Amino acid sequence: MNNQQNLLPKGWEIKTIGDVCISASSNVSQNKLADDEGDFPIFGASGLIKNVSFYHQDKPYLSIVKDGSGVGRVTKMDAFTSIIGTLQYILPKENINLDYLNYSLMSVDFKKYVAGAAIPHIYFKDYKNEPFLWMPLPEQQRIVSILDEAFAAIAKAKANAEQNLRNAKELFESFLQGVFKNGDWEKKELRELTTILGDGLHGTPEYSINGEYYFINGNNLNDGKIEFKDNTKRVNVGEFNKYKKNLTDRTILVSINGTLGNVAFYNNEKIILGKSACYFNLKENIDKSFVKYVLSSPYFIKYAHKEATGATIKNVSLKSMREFKVPFPNFKEQQTIVNQLDALRAETQKLEAVYRKKIADLEELKKSLLQKAFSGEL
Numbered sequence: 385m386n387n388q389q390n391l392l393p394k395g396w397e398i399k400t401i402g403d404v405c406i407s408a409s410s411n412v413s414q415n416k417l418a419d420d421e422g423d424f425p426i427f428g429a430s431g432l433i434k435n436v437s438f439y440h441q442d443k444p445y446l447s448i449v450k451d452g453s454g455v456g457r458v459t460k461m462d463a464f465t466s467i468i469g470t471l472q473y474i475l476p477k478e479n480i481n482l483d484y485l486n487y488s489l490m491s492v493d494f495k496k497y498v499a500g501a502a503i504p505h506i507y508f509k510d511y512k513n514e515p516f517l518w519m520p521l522p523e524q525q526r527i528v529s530i531l532d533e534a535f536a537a538i539a540k541a542k543a544n545a546e547q548n549l550r551n552a553k554e555l556f557e558s559f560l561q562g563v564f565k566n567g568d569w570e571k572k573e574l575r576e577l578t579t580i581l582g583d584g585l586h587g588t589p590e591y592s593i594n595g596e597y598y599f600i601n602g603n604n605l606n607d608g609k610i611e612f613k614d615n616t617k618r619v620n621v622g623e624f625n626k627y628k629k630n631l632t633d634r635t636i637l638v639s640i641n642g643t644l645g646n647v648a649f650y651n652n653e654k655i656i657l658g659k660s661a662c663y664f665n666l667k668e669n670i671d672k673s674f675v676k677y678v679l680s681s682p683y684f685i686k687y688a689h690k691e692a693t694g695a696t697i698k699n700v701s702l703k704s705m706r707e708f709k710v711p712f713p714n715f716k717e718q719q720t721i722v723n724q725l726d727a728l729r730a731e732t733q734k735l736e737a738v739y740r741k742k743i744a745d746l747e748e749l750k751k752s753l754l755q756k757a758f759s760g761e762l
Contacts, residue, residue, distance in 0.1 A: 392760050396519045401489070402512030404480045407448075408473040410440065412466060426466040429454045433468065440466040446474035446486055448494075451505045456494025460486050472508065484524040487531050488516055491754035517758045527757055534753055542746045549739040556732040557682065563721060564683040569713045574664065575706040577675075580630060581664035583640065583702060584657025589623045597624040598653070602639025602660035605646035608676055610637070610653050619656060627656045634666045638679050640700040644688040647679045662705055670710075674718040677725050678710055 392398070414428060422437030429449045442463055449457045451470040458474070460482065467473065476485050497510045519527075575581060589599055595618035598604075604611050619627075635650035641660030649672065650663070657663060666672050678684055687708060692698035713721070 392517075393519075396517065396523070396760065399516045399518045400512060401492075401514045401516050402508075403477075404516050404518060405446075405474050405476050405485055407508035407512075408475060410467050410469045410471060410473065412440075412468045414468050417468075424464055424466065425462075426468065427459075427461065427471070428468050429457070429470055436466070438466065439464045441473065441475075444482055446476075446482065446489065447471045448474055448489070448506075450507070452503055455498055455504045455506055456492075458486060458489045479521055481521060481524040481528060483528040483532070487528065487754060488758055491751075491758045515758075517760060531753060531757060535750065538746050538750055542743055545739045545742040545746070549736055549743070552732045552735040552739065556728055559728055560677065560680065560725065561682040563725070564678060564681050564711050569711045571709040572712045573706060574708045574710055577667055577670050577710060577712075578664040579634075579667060581662070581702065581706055582629065583659050583662045584629070585627050586659045589617075589619045589627060589656065591617045592620040592623070593618065595620040595623070596654055597621065598655045599658060600655050600661060601658035602641055602643060602646050605637050605639050605648035605661065607680075608647065608649055608673075610648045610651070610655065624654070624656055629657060629663060630665065631655075631663060632665055634668075634672060635663055636666065636672055636675055636679070638662050638705075640688070640702075640705060642697055644692065644698055644700060645679060645685045647676050649676070662700075662702065664705075669715060670712070671715065671718040671722055673722045673726075675710065677722065683711075684708065 412426065414433060417426065417434060417436060420434075420436045420438075422435055424436055424439040426433050426436050427447065429452060441461070444463050445461050447459050447461050447467045448471060449455050450472045461467070474485070474489070476482050492511065492514050494506055494511060497506045498504045499506070584601070585599075591599070597619050598612055599617045599619055600610060600612075604613065604616060631650045633650070633652075637648045637650060637657070639646035639660055640662045666675060688700050688704075689698065691704035692700050
């Protein structure tokens with residue numbers, strides 16, 4: 385810190401966050417706001433909760449999430465508002481520009497101060513010793529002006545990249561939807577195209593931390609592949625033998641509970657299925673990639689939501705799955721369509737990768753600008 389101090393312009397200093405601002409707690413609990421109505425906004429970690437009859441701050445201020453999801457996120461707040469107890473007020477001292485303080489806190493890695501496994505939290509007493517580059521107010525305002533302009537340009541570029549990413553996804557989905565609108569094709573119920581159709585275990589197996597077999601559900605299915613996540617449970621060979629299904633290289637898995645229409649091929653993975661994963665084994669007269677695209681398309685998703693029961697968690701019955709009418713061109717035409725969709729999907733995935741990288745690069749640029757600003761390089 386002393387070496388950095390020696391390199392700074394005259395009148396600039398390295399202070400700490402605790403030197404330039406104070407924290408203040410809120411004693412407001414969200415569950416006590418139900419009957420309070422008014423004109424003053426009160427906020428939680430996810431944003432506006434409601435308008436109430438009181439406010440705690442009559443000037444703009446910063447809030448920081450101190451407990452739970454989003455811990456360490458700093459937000460600039462308007463005057464005549466309040467926050468609940470999972471957040472904390474950050475109030476600048478004299479000669480500190482609020483926007484400058486906001487940008488400074490944005491440059492802090494609060495993750496290193498997080499404590500608590502079940503409910504993460506941070507304390508001002510731990511991060512108040514973070515370095516703060518102090519300079520006279522006109523210089524603070526100059527830095528804010530530079531960062532405002534740069535961040536506005538980055539936000540515009542990011543919005544464009546995000547729109548292009550959505551466009552790339554929608555291009556494929558639009559083509560996919562159009563393919564299965566062909567009214568000339570014969571349609572056959574899924575039961576006619578399969579040798580077996582069922583779902584997984586309606587219950588909970590006996591888990592084993594060291595088990596070789598995974599207990600998967602519909603949320604493990606994604607774009608033709610089975611994904612094993614950090615929280616995917618395991619079972620031992622005894623549970624596998626008790627609940628295993630007849631899965632083959634002609635097996636397709638599809639989610640029918642919760643998120644509908646996630647699809648994967650079975651590829652000799654060591655798994656047992658939960659009830660949200662429907663499985664069926666295709667007969668030989670149909671291309672399984674063609675069926676994967678049908679089940680991934682708006683054509684199937686619309687049908688699934690129409691047939692689904694349940695207000696909060698949607699569920700499609702096995703009866704509805706068996707009765708789903710699959711467009712059924714001849715085998716050669718199925719393969720032609722699969723080749724076209726594979727090629728288009730590959731191109732759109734390339735575009736998506738480009739735009740995702742651009743979005744990530746823009747986020748890195750923001751971090752770089754903040755690092756330069758608060759090491760005296762601006």
